[in-house]
Amino acid sequence: MDLFNYSRRESSVVNVGATPLGGENPIxxxxxxxxxxxxxxxxxxxxxxxxxxxxxxxxxxxxxxxxxxxxxxxxxxxxxxxxxxxxxxxxxxxxxxxxxxxxxxxxxxxxxxxxxxxxxxxxxxxxxxxxxxxxxxxxxxxxxxxxxxxxxxxxxxxxxxxxxxxxxxxxxxxxxxxxxxxxxxxxxxxxxxxxxxxxxxxxxxxxxxxxxxxxxxxxxxxxxxxxxxxxxxxxxxxxxxxxxxxxxxxxxxxxxxxxxxxxxxxxxxxxxxxxxxxxxxxxxxxxxEREGHPYIPGKEAAVFNYLDPSRRETVAVHNIGGNNVPVVISARMTGDKKEMDQRFKPDYIYYGSELPTDRDESVPAIVDANHWVPDEKNCFPAFNNEHLFELHYCSADMKFLFLPFLGFSDEALAALRHHPEVVVIAQSNHQNRLGEFRALVHELMNEGLKNPVVFFQHYKEEQLEDLQIKSAADMGALMVDGVCDGVFLFNQGNIASGVVDETAFSILQGGRLRMSKTEYISCPGCGRTLYDLEETIQRIQMATSTLKGLKIGIMGCIVNGPGEMADADYGYVGAARGKVSLYKKKVCVEKNIPQEKAVERLIQLIKDSGDWKE
Incomplete structure (x- = not known):
């Protein structure tokens, strides 16, 4: 398999009634x-x-x-x-x-x-x-x-x-x-x-x-x-x-x-x-959509293990890279002054060329290098290939560099080699942006560079579902590969910046890299489901949504629990028609509770175990 250039795996054909799959059949x-x-x-x-x-x-x-x-x-x-x-x-x-x-x-x-x-x-x-x-x-x-x-x-x-x-x-x-x-x-x-x-x-x-x-x-x-x-x-x-x-x-x-x-x-x-x-x-x-894309001349790093990747070794630049959880960078190109949801407050905000006078100084700002002022509080410059010379003389102890794979020149290499305090913001306009992002990171690894990498994912979506699907799919392999030190999610469509930020945090949580809210592991339901699944999920979510980092499994029947809720902290599992059993990890602690009382008993179990937070 080519890490950088897309092609479908060759598989055998399986005859399933009148609709075969595999081979050259559609997905x-x-x-x-x-x-x-x-x-x-x-x-x-x-x-x-x-x-x-x-x-x-x-x-x-x-x-x-x-x-x-x-x-x-x-x-x-x-x-x-x-x-x-x-x-x-x-x-x-x-x-x-x-x-x-x-x-x-x-x-x-x-x-x-x-x-x-x-x-x-x-x-x-x-x-x-x-x-x-x-x-x-x-x-x-x-x-x-x-x-x-x-x-x-x-x-x-x-x-x-x-x-x-x-x-x-x-x-x-x-x-x-x-x-x-x-x-x-x-x-x-x-x-x-x-x-x-x-x-x-x-x-x-x-x-x-x-x-x-x-x-x-x-x-x-x-x-x-x-x-x-x-x-x-x-x-x-x-x-x-x-x-x-x-x-x-x-x-x-x-x-x-x-x-x-x-x-x-x-x-x-x-x-x-x-x-x-x-x-x-x-x-x-x-x-x-990436089928037939222009060739990407990437070179796989010898230290990379596709089957069992570990996190890429990087230096810590402030709270980016090293052993830090991946960060979220947000964009406020128009000086968006709406109050932020504290659960999804970005780690950095990129303002482009204009730094608002009334910005929230508790959130570090990023501004284009040619508009950066050294004495501005909690603010850092962002360079690109046109300003590499100035980067060498910048006094900031943290710098950002927007860098596409094809912009990884000798000058960019020298800048990164001499400035470990530079965080790379990877860019791509390629039809297969994953391929270019991988090629850039592998080039850094091949050169022995340990600068952290944040991925700039940009879209023009009007529907939130479309943004969620596309951005999560584009980040998936990068998170699994262990090369993600952060995500910079930017959307030019009609979706509020706070919602875009929440999507970025949800992507990191979905990739098990950073927990920012309660995690629900719930089955889709089938003919085995022993209670009203959708209504129950809503009730449990309403009661437990503030329990950051807690994982709750909600399973319709014993087939999907406790085993298939694998790493949940607590489990709510259908035991019989109208009856529910509660689990702590994989241990059943209460059996055959009437459904109408089960949510309250789940909450009490979490409280009694010391995991409840008001």
Whole structure:
């Protein structure tokens, strides 16, 4: 793979009904119903709404054999309405259900973490090599009959691994790690390959975007080493709803699409399923705009590890770089005097050539170097390539340099080499700005320069959702690569500067680099959901929105919790119809609470644990 120049990964073709994926097929869009799969009428109606929005696959939960069999009626209803969209059965915990679903659906999703292995106990178990080998043989023996049914019915398979739902067996050898997720997938894939069954698509998901991206990168590398090129389904599980769901999904999915990885995507939002489709289409279409871009002559740094990147070593310039969290730089080109939201107060404000007389001096200012005054309080100069000579004679102990990749001249190199107090603000107008940003940072690494780098991301968006999706997608790979010391998000459209700043902070939080508000890890809901998910999420958010840095998992059922809320501090999990269990980390501390009392009990649990802040 070329870090700097976009091209789609070559993958095999998987036949899914009348809509194949992989190879040269378009990147497919999909969603999942949240109706009961036993309710034929509602499931058909919701599937059609998804299809009309542009969904190319519709997934439905199949908890048991009755639900699997009823896919025949749902399939018939969709066909009678004039649609040939493939249905995907979602199976957990019961391999027998997968056998039945393979007869009635065009594809079946199975989870290696619970297909043969028993439910997770989260206890430390140990296996000898012989015992482990016997467990693998047990998987093989159970998979082969399923594969034969799929062959007979021309049914495709998705092997779907989720962070936090690994089996105790995998956990015993690998822990809850990226390597464990990959091996969990590969154990199953090897059986499919051995049985000459190739209609297989792979997904590895996590609510933590960094883990999700790194694990997919590792999986692709492992498949290549074993001669496999199966297509990829991309998604960030439990991304949540609203701006957080959009931003987290765009970070994770966008980071992989930017490197040409991904053949079908689902943006999982805690909203109506059909609402996911326009967001996924915007993300896909934006990332594909870089196809056929002008060549970028970047050179990968020898110290960079794409599969397991660590943070780039930089010197600390005031609070930028070093071990500091990434900063947010804002722009107030017109002297915007609106009061700032203290949660999303930028670290620096760039004013261009005009420094307002009534600015908030508690926020450091950046002004163009030719308008900078040495005795101005808490103010720093910003240079460009035209003012490199003046940079050498500037007395400021912190300087900024706007620098595009093609502007990295010998003069710029000399300036950076002699002035470690310079913070680089990377610029790009390229069709593939990620490629140019990477090329610039790798050039700095190749030259042994440790100046911090802030990425200037500029847009002309009128709709906030468009800004959220595009900016988060553009920052995704840079954050995963470990090269982000800050983001300078600038939008020339009709979106308030404070909202743009909040978006920048949300991007850093979505990339797990800087926490500025409560983190909600909520599933999108499906036919297994045991309570009103959207209403409950709103109630919990209203009650806990001031708990900066706290992570709360809100899961519709036991399938998505506690394991798949992976690193949440607290969990609210559907236990039975109208009943909720509460978790602290992965430990269930209260069981079967009536739904109407569960939010209050969650708040009390947080207070009793000492994590509540008024």
């Amino acid at each position: 497919r869009i999909q969603s999942m119903t949240n109706t009961s799969t036993m309710d034929t009428e509602r499931s058909v109606a919701q599937s059609i709404r998804i299809i009309k929005e542009g969904g190319e696959y519709v997934r439905l939960t199949t908890q048991g054999v009755p639900e699997a069999k009823n896919l025949a009626n749902i399939n018939a209803g969709i066909r009678q309405a004039g649609y040939d969209t493939p249905l995907v059965a979602d199976v957990h915990f019961n391999a027998n259900v997968a056998d039945v679903a393979a007869i009635y659906a065009e594809a079946v999703r199975i989870n290696p973490g619970n297909y043969v292995d028993p439910g997770r106990t989260f206890k430390q178990l140990e296996y000898t090599d012989e015992e482990y080998a016997k467990e693998i043989e047990k998987i093989r023996a159970r998979l082969i009959p399923f594969i034969n049914i799929c062959k007979e019915n021309h049914t495709a398979v998705r092997i779907g691994v989720n962070h936090g739902s690994l089996s105790d067996r995998i956990m015993s050898r690998y822990g809850n790690t990226q390597a464990g997720m990959v091996e969990s997938c590969m154990e199953f894939l090897r059986v499919f390959v051995e049985q000459h069954f190739t209609d297989v698509v792979i997904s590895i998901k996590a609510s933590n975007t960094i883990i999700m991206v790194k694990t997919v990168r590792l999986l692709v590398d492992r498949m290549e080493k074993e001669g496999m090129n199966f297509p990829l389904h991309l998604g960030v599980t439990e991304a949540g709803g609203g701006e957080d769901g959009r931003i987290k999904s765009a970070i994770g999915i966008g980071a992989l699409l930017a490197d040409g990885l991904g053949d079908t995507i689902r943006v999982s939002l805690s909203e109506a399923p059909e609402a996911e489709i326009p967001v996924a289409m915007k993300l896909r279409d934006y990332m594909l």
